[in-house]
Amino acid sequence: MLEKEKKILAKRIAGEIVLSPDPGKTMRKWREIFGISQSELAEYLGVSSSVISDYEGGRRKSPGASTIRKFVEALLEIDEKRGGNVIRAFSRTLGGDIPTSAILDIREFNIPVTVKDIVNAVKGEIVANPDLIDRKIYGYTIVDSIQAILEMSAEEFLKLYGWTTERALVFTKVTTGRSPMIAIRVQGLKPAMVVLHGVKRLDELAIKIAEKERVPLVVSKAESESELIMGLRKLVGAF
Structure with missing residues (x-):
């Protein structure tokens, strides 16, 4: 097999x-x-x-x-x-293509980090489930939320998880956070945490879904996507 x-x-x-x-x-x-x-x-x-x-x-x-x-x-x-x-x-993760326009970066950590490490790396604020701040994270995927919604099928969405769901899903170009959290809720597979970048007004439904699914939800205050990506790559040691 x-x-x-x-x-x-x-x-x-x-x-x-x-x-x-x-x-x-x-x-x-x-x-x-x-x-x-x-x-x-x-x-x-x-x-x-x-x-x-x-x-x-x-x-x-x-x-x-x-x-x-x-x-x-x-x-x-x-x-x-x-x-x-x-x-x-x-x-x-070996078969099929993931739309390159939707995936900005996807990496695994050689040594696990914590939710707290991710929060610091993305200049973030945890807005749901702060009690899970020490949860271990094994990798991350940074997704252009607009392209993901427009282009990705349900099967392709599952490939965002790489080889483990114990990772951070990071969504950029987010306005309220509702759509990414609904997508996670519908798919049934839960990431270890979710980071939202570009939020203008965080939707209460996004927070409620995160709380119900017990997924730490973080809002990144990084000034740009580049700063967000570089912050996470520093945790991997890759530049």
């Missing part, structure tokens, strides 16, 4: 761990993306949970090639036994 996608995803995970300045945190990020507990992974690998914890906490030296290979294989095999949801989500 999805052998090509598995191989590509395996190389991506392994490459991120090898190149990461903190391999343990990157391993933890991927384990959490797959929704696998430390104990479940440890049992599958035939080691104690403390071994996994030590790697993720940086208390063991950086894992070697053999350890990384076993780690990646375990994630993929466990996901396959569960139905392959993460692998399938990743495969959706």
Whole structure:
């Protein structure tokens, strides 16, 4: 099942761990993306949970090639036994074209950041669900809201999530915020947070939907789209 996608995803995970300045945190990020507990992974690998914890906490030296290979294989095999949801989500990003005019930037974080980090990066104000300020974010997608509404089908909209919904969806050229939040409500898949840029008057319905869906809603005060994009890229370390 999805052998090509598995191989590509395996190389991506392994490459991120090898190149990461903190391999343990990157391993933890991927384990959490797959929704696998430390104990479940440890049992599958035939080691104690403390071994996994030590790697993720940086208390063991950086894992070697053999350890990384076993780690990646375990994630993929466990996901396959569960139905392959993460692998399938990743495969959706490989097939079909997303309208380039709608997507301004899409990236994944090597190490997870928090809602608070995103708020600071976009010069934002959190207007719904401030209690979720420490929620982990694994990536972001910046969308031209006007082009997305005009051009994107329901299937293409789902591709905004990349390989995980635990990301920030950032909408630019927003007037009230109502349309992006209704689109999220209708699609059924919830991002980890939503950022609105260009808001002139925030619609109360947008806030109510965010509160109902338990999605942190942030209004960015960045002066331009360029400033918004550069702020987020600094979190990735890409310019």
